[in-house]
Amino acid sequence: MTRHEVEWGTAIDASTVADLLKKDPAISALMLVHSETSTATACDLEAIGRVVRAADKLLLVDGITSVGAIPVKPDEWGVDVLITGAQKSLMIPPGLGFAAVSERAWKVIESNKQQHSYYLNYNQARKSAAKNDTPYTPAHLLVRGLNKALDMLLEEGLENLWKRIATMAAATRAAGEAIGSAVFSKRPSDSVTALVAPDGIKVSDIRAQLKDRFGIQSAGGQDHLKGKIFRIGHMGYVDEMDTVLAVAALEQALYKLGHKFELGAGVTAAQKVLAEQL
Numbered sequence: 001m002t003r004h005e006v007e008w009g010t011a012i013d014a015s016t017v018a019d020l021l022k023k024d025p026a027i028s029a030l031m032l033v034h035s036e037t038s039t040a041t042a043c044d045l046e047a048i049g050r051v052v053r054a055a056d057k058l059l060l061v062d063g064i065t066s067v068g069a070i071p072v073k074p075d076e077w078g079v080d081v082l083i084t085g086a087q088k089s090l091m092i093p094p095g096l097g098f099a100a101v102s103e104r105a106w107k108v109i110e111s112n113k114q115q116h117s118y119y120l121n122y123n124q125a126r127k128s129a130a131k132n133d134t135p136y137t138p139a140h141l142l143v144r145g146l147n148k149a150l151d152m153l154l155e156e157g158l159e160n161l162w163k164r165i166a167t168m169a170a171a172t173r174a175a176g177e178a179i180g181s182a183v184f185s186k187r188p189s190d191s192v193t194a195l196v197a198p199d200g201i202k203v204s205d206i207r208a209q210l211k212d213r214f215g216i217q218s219a220g221g222q223d224h225l226k227g228k229i230f231r232i233g234h235m236g237y238v239d240e241m242d243t244v245l246a247v248a249a250l251e252q253a254l255y256k257l258g259h260k261f262e263l264g265a266g267v268t269a270a271q272k273v274l275a276e277q278l
Contacts, residue, residue, distance in 0.1 A: 002020065002024055002027060004016070004020055008038075008039050008041075008224075008225060009039045009041055009184050009185045009186055009194075010041065010185075010186050010187065011036075011041050011042060011043035011044070011186075011187040012032065012043055012048070013043070013044065013047070013048075014044060014047035014048045014050065014051045015051075017030065017048050017051050017052065018051045018055070021051070021052070021055045021057060022055075027057060028057060028058065029057055029058035029059070029060055029080075030048075030052050030057055030058070030059050030060065031060045031061075031062075032045075032048070032059075032060075032061060032062070033061075033062040033064075034061050034062060034063050034065075034066040034070075034072065035063070035064075035065040035066035035069070035070060035189040035191045035192075036189070037064070037065045037189075037191070037192060037231075038221070038222045038223075038225070039184065039185055039194060039225070039229075040184065040185050040188055040189050040191070040192045040193055040194035040231055041185040041186070041187055041188065041189055041194075042066065042070065042187060042188070042189035042190070042191070043187070044187075045061065045066075045072070045077055045079070046073070046076075046077045049077035049078035049079055050077075050078065052078060053078035058080040058081070058104065058105055058108065059078055059079050059080050059081075060080060060081040061074075061079050061081065061082045061083070062083060063082050063083060063084045064083070064084055064085050064088055065088050065089070065189070065191040065192065065235060066084075066089075066189070066191060067082070067084035067088075067089060067090075067098075068084070068088070068089030068090055068153060068161070068235070069088070069089040069161075069162075069165050069190065069191040069234070069235045070162060070165065070166070070189065070190045070191055071162050074100050074102070075102075079100075079102070080101070080102040080104055080105040081099060081100070081101050081102070081105050082099065082100040083097065083098065083099045083100075084097075084098050085097050085098070086098075086142060086146065088191075088235050088236065089191070089235040089236055090146060090149050090150075090153075090236075091149045091152075091236040091237050092142055092145040092146055092149055093142065093145075095139045095142045096138075096139060096142050096143070096146060099122070101122065101126075106126070109122050109123060110123065119136060121135070162190075163277075163278075164239075164240070164278065165190050165191070165234050165235070166190045166277075167240075167273060167274060167277040167278050168190075168234045168238070168239075168240060168243040168274075169188065169189075169190035169191075169192075169193055169234045170190075170273050170277065171240075171243055171244075171247070171269070171270035171271075171273040171274050172193045172195075172232055172234070172243060172246070172247065172270065173188060173193055174269040174270060174272070174273050175247040175250070175266035175267065175269045175270040176193070176195040176250075176266070177269070178261075178265040178266050178268070178269035179250070179251060179254065179259075179261045179262075179265050179266040180198050180259065180261050181195040181196060181197065181198055181250070181254070182195065182196045183195060183196075184196050184225075184229045190234060191233070191234060191235050192219075192231050192232065192233045192234060192235065193231065193232050193234065194221070194229045194230070194231045195229060195230055195231075195232070196228060196229055197227075197228060197229065197230060198254065198259045200258070200259075201254065201257050201258070201259050202227070202257075203220050203221065203226075203227050203228065203229065203230045204220070204227070205253075205257055206218075206230055206250070206253050206254065206257065207219075207220060207230055209249075209252070209253035209256060209257065210246075210249055210250065210253055213249070213252070213253070214245075214249040214252070214253075216245075216246055216249050218230050218231060218232055219231040219233070232246055232250075240274050240278065243270060243274070244267060244270055244271060244274070247266045247267050247270045248266075248267050250266065251263060251264070251265075251266050251267065
């Protein structure tokens with residue numbers, strides 16, 4: 001296995017993928033994360049898909065925080081296996097996983113005679129799916145919840161959904177910059193925004209203020225980013241006014257913690273983006 005690491009907050013690009021595939025012809029498949037949640041960073045999956053398909057390799061993609069939030073077109077972009085989960089943009093509790101598999105990938109799966117998986121067996125799942133069933137007992141209540149969530153997404157329309165989430169993310173990024181809390185990622189995802197805590201302000205204090213005073217849940221950084229960034233999500237059951245409220249709450253929190261900026265600057269920046277783009 002060839003592992004290629006990128007700087008946190010940056011995304012691997014198509015040219016780098018092309019070079020890696022050229023240097024090691026033995027590579028049979030590329031695995032990557034479309035929207036990397038911990039750094040709020042998204043790669044250009046469409047461009048990478050073209051490169052991987054041209055090299056006649058398989059493309060396996062983690063779409064946990066991209067499916068249902070940002071544009072994902074597996075057939076058009078040459079994605080062979082795309083996975084996602086129930087607990088992010090699909091708005092239901094953890095417990096369901098999903099995989100979209102291309103015909104190219106099915107040929108590889110079916111030709112593998114050394115499959116050791118029992119429960120997570122794609123061949124068994126495919127046979128049952130042809131009969132609108134699952135090979136083993138599913139989480140029935142979550143499936144019922146999934147049906148409701150999918151109805152909501154389809155009623156809004158995927159293109160409308162993508163535009164709304166992108167606008168909420170852009171509004172949040174604009175607000176952060178306006179109040180001195182810079183955007184961390186060099187290629188931001190629209191699923192979630194990571195902001196850098198202003199100098200002298202603790203991330204733990206920001207998150208505590210948001211939760212205790214306003215009931216707003218946020219996430220912190222992981223590993224070496226712990227204590228440096230905090231994250232605000234745009235996936236699932238949130239709308240434009242939730243975004244404005246979150247920005248206003250963030251202003252209140254930072255002001256209370258002693259950060260110097262013009263009150264209302266973030267809300268104004270967010271409102272301008274929302275008014276112009278929606």
